[in-house]
Amino acid sequence: MIDINKITRQCIIDIKEYVPGKPIEEVKRELGLEDVIKLSSNENPLGTSPMAIQAMIKEVQENVHYYPEALSPLLVAKLARIYQLDPNQFFINNGVDGVLSMIAMAFINSGDEVVTSQYSFYSYQSVTAHMDGKMILIPQTQDRRFNIDAIIAALTPKTKIVFLCNPNNPTGTITTRDEFERLLSSVPENCLLVSDEAYYEFVDAPDYPQTIPYLKDHSNLIITRTFSKVMGLAGVRVGYAIAHESIIRVLRKVCDAFPVNRIAQAGALAGLDDQEFIDRSVRIVKQGRYQLYHGLLNMGLNAIPSHTNFVLVDLGIPVAQIYEAMLSQGVIVRPLGPQGLPSCLRITVGTSIQNERALIALKRALQGCGGG
Ligand SMILES: Cc1ncc(COP(=O)(O)O)c(C=O)c1O
Numbered sequence: 436m437i438d439i440n441k442i443t444r445q446c447i448i449d450i451k452e453y454v455p456g457k458p459i460e461e462v463k464r465e466l467g468l469e470d471v472i473k474l475s476s477n478e479n480p481l482g483t484s485p486m487a488i489q490a491m492i493k494e495v496q497e498n499v500h501y502y503p504e505a506l507s508p509l510l511v512a513k514l515a516r517i518y519q520l521d522p523n524q525f526f527i528n529n530g531v532d533g534v535l536s537m538i539a540m541a542f543i544n545s546g547d548e549v550v551t552s553q554y555s556f557y558s559y560q561s562v563t564a565h566m567d568g569k570m571i572l573i574p575q576t577q578d579r580r581f582n583i584d585a586i587i588a589a590l591t592p593k594t595k596i597v598f599l600c601n602p603n604n605p606t607g608t609i610t611t612r613d614e615f616e617r618l619l620s621s622v623p624e625n626c627l628l629v630s631d632e633a634y635y636e637f638v639d640a641p642d643y644p645q646t647i648p649y650l651k652d653h654s655n656l657i658i659t660r661t662f663s664k665v666m667g668l669a670g671v672r673v674g675y676a677i678a679h680e681s682i683i684r685v686l687r688k689v690c691d692a693f694p695v696n697r698i699a700q701a702g703a704l705a706g707l708d709d710q711e712f713i714d715r716s717v718r719i720v721k722q723g724r725y726q727l728y729h730g731l732l733n734m735g736l737n738a739i740p741s742h743t744n745f746v747l748v749d750l751g752i753p754v755a756q757i758y759e760a761m762l763s764q765g766v767i768v769r770p771l772g773p774q775g776l777p778s779c780l781r782i783t784v785g786t787s788i789q790n791e792r793a794l795i796a797l798k799r800a801l802q803g804c805g806g807g
Contacts, residue, residue, distance in 0.1 A: 446545075446567035453557060454773050457762075468765045474783040474793055475769040477604065477634075477745045479667030480719055481786075483702070484712040487668060490705030491698045503697040506687065510695075510704050514675065517707065518647060523680035526687060528694050531633055531661045531674035534686075535562045538596070538657065538676070541689045542627060543568040547595035552581045554606055554776060556631065559598040568595070579606040579739055579747075583614040587621040596627045601644070602634045605771055605781045607741030612644040619653055627682075629657045633674075634743040636665040636713070637720050643742070647677070654679035662699075664744060665716050666706040671699035720744040723784035730794040734801075744784045747771075750801075754780050760800035766793050 440448055456475030463471050507527040515522040528534045539562035543549060549563040553572040563570045571594075573585045581599060590597070599618065601610045610618075615630070622628045630646050646658050657678040663669035673695055676686065706712070727746045731738035738748040750757060758770040758780065769781040782793055 444567070446564055450561060450564045451773075453561060456769050457767050459767070462762060462765070462767055466763060466765075468763075471765040471767065472785060472789050472792060473767045474745075474785050474789065475767045475781075476669070477664060477743070477783045478669050479664060479716055479744075480723065480784060480789065481667060481712070481716055483667035484706040484709040486709040486712070487666065487702040487706035491671070491702040494697050494701035498697055501697070503693050503695060503700055505693055507695050507700050507703075510673075510675075510700055513704060513707055514677075518677065520647070520650070520677065521680065523683055524650070524677055526676040526678070526683045526690075527700075528674060528676070528686075528690060529699075530663060530669075530672040531631065531659045532558055533672070533690075533694060534659050534674050534676045535559065535629075535631075536565070537686045537690050538627070538629060539563060539566045539568070541685045543595055546593070548591060548593040549596045549598065550586055550589050550594055551598040552586070552600070552603070554579065554603075554774060555581075555598070555600045556604045556633075557774060559600075563596075569593075575606070578608065579603075580608040581610050581614070583610060583618050587618060590621065590623065590626065592623075594623070594626050596629060597622055598629050598631065600631045600633075602632075602638055602742040604633065604743065605745070605769070605774060605776070605779070606747050607739055607743045607745060609638060609640055609643050609742045611640075611642040613642070615644040615646065619649060619656065622655065624655060627655050627657055628653075629659065631659045633659070633661045633664060635660065636717055637724075637744055638742045639721070640742055650677065650679065654681065657682060662703045662706060665713055666703070666709075667712075667716065668699065668702050668706060671696065671702055673699040673703045719786065720784050723787060723790050726787060726790045727782060727784060727794070730790065731797075734794070734798060745781050746784070747776075747779055747781050749776075749779045751778055752804075753777050756804050757797070757800045760803050761793075761796045764796040764799065766796040768793065768797075 543566035661674035
């Protein structure tokens with residue numbers, strides 16, 4: 436019998452398994468429910484861009500027996516045109532998750548320090564652990580934001596990467612332009628600042644930083660964005676990094692031979708032309724997060740104003756039972772116990788009917804648990 440712990444790298448043994456949002460199929464199967472809505476993984480309430488769907492169908496019909504182009508050149512060229520940057524500044528991968536793994540693989544040596552905030556996107560911790568990096572988690576501010584001054588104070592000559600999640604998942608809060616500039620100017624030249632902007636399309640705060648122009652003078656800045664949210668392509672996995680070409684060259688060295696499948700490349704390419712869908716997604720999300728946030732406030736709950744397509748609510752009591760009670764009503768949300776927030780639920784913005792259903796399910800769950 437294999438002694439698995441003897442052959443596994445110690446840093447992998449130490450990793451706790453990630454618990455993703457429950458899939459609809461699993462809840463239907465386990466609870467015998469027919470009508471289930473998933474508001475647990477920050478997906479698009481409108482589905483997917485119809486233009487992207489048509490392009491993906493065509494790609495399946497005509498080309499799926501061929502390997503894809505390795506570096507997604509058409510998508511790179513289109514993004515370069517949209518951003519008015521050099522194509523050599525783009526790295527496309529299997530979602531931002533894939534991009535983050537490649538960044539870690541390329542740059543983190545065993546023992547390197549990696550700094551981020553507590554209560555942020557879990558992948559920063561897992562990709563750092565894969566490479567045996569040392570994760571430094573900085574406590575948040577009172578209003579559940581990245582504490583930029585504390586992050587700056589934590590930088591040492593051993594810091595290799597700072598992960599900034601802006602807006603932040605799971606709190607939905609932002610780092611402001613002033614804070615971003617302060618951080619960027621404090622990060623040493625040979626330390627990377629990764630600004631993960633998976634939700635940037637949904638932000639309308641005037642003090643949210645537009646980070647692309649900073650690339651010109653900061654060759655250690657990496658910006659990541661995704662097709663999973665506003666474009667509704669979470670299921671095919673495509674995201675990208677924008678950075679100085681020397682960084683992109685290194686990322687291209689470490690990635691798989693065919694990191695982005697054909698269907699994803701075709702869908703993303705066509706989706707970029709579907710401005711109507713993008714605009715509609717942004718509009719529905721902004722209306723929906725207002726509805727959810729105020730619905731939660733009206734129930735007397737402590738919800739955090741969100742700049743994203745989800746809302747964090749702190750119930751002040753352990754949420755495990757509430758989560759289960761919502762599940763039994765066919766509403767999947769995300770309990771944040773595994774992320775160290777045992778009294779918090781994260782609810783993805785759905786359609787207005789779904790948001791209403793989530794609010795009613797939460798109200799009933801709280802009544803059932805004697806909480807309201
Ligand atoms: C902050 C953040 N970054 C990255 C991702 C992953 O994006 P992708 O679907 O492109 O892997 C997510 C997904 O929820 C996220 O919340």
